[in-house]
Amino acid sequence: MKVLADVCVIPMGVGLSVSEHVATCQKIFKAAGLNYSMHSYGTNVEGEWDRVMDAIKSCHEAVHGAGAPRISTTIRLGTRTDRDQSMQDKIDSVNEKLA
Numbered sequence: 001m002k003v004l005a006d007v008c009v010i011p012m013g014v015g016l017s018v019s020e021h022v023a024t025c026q027k028i029f030k031a032a033g034l035n036y037s038m039h040s041y042g043t044n045v046e047g048e049w050d051r052v053m054d055a056i057k058s059c060h061e062a063v064h065g066a067g068a069p070r071i072s073t074t075i076r077l078g079t080r081t082d083r084d085q086s087m088q089d090k091i092d093s094v095n096e097k098l099a
Helices: 019-031 049-065 087-098
Strands: 002-012 035-039 042-048 070-078
Touching: 002 019, 002 049, 019 035, 019 042, 019 049, 042 049, 049 070
Parallel strands: none
Antiparallel strands: 002 042, 002 070, 035 042
């Protein structure tokens, strides 16, 4: 099953800046071959359910491995059975209505 996910991984106990940890997760999404798009408070990720969930797990493992003793992650998920829909399809639909 294909899933669109909005993921926000928040390392705790690593100081004020978390950009290095965010970059780590971006590299993991790329290596997993997922379509992803970072935004100011998280990352949108699309792909097959298991590949997306495995990548999120890998993010946790890598961020813990880089010294974060605690991580808080929020995930919003969307699936459809009536048709295939990408992140870009959703954006294009709204932009058409704004035009």
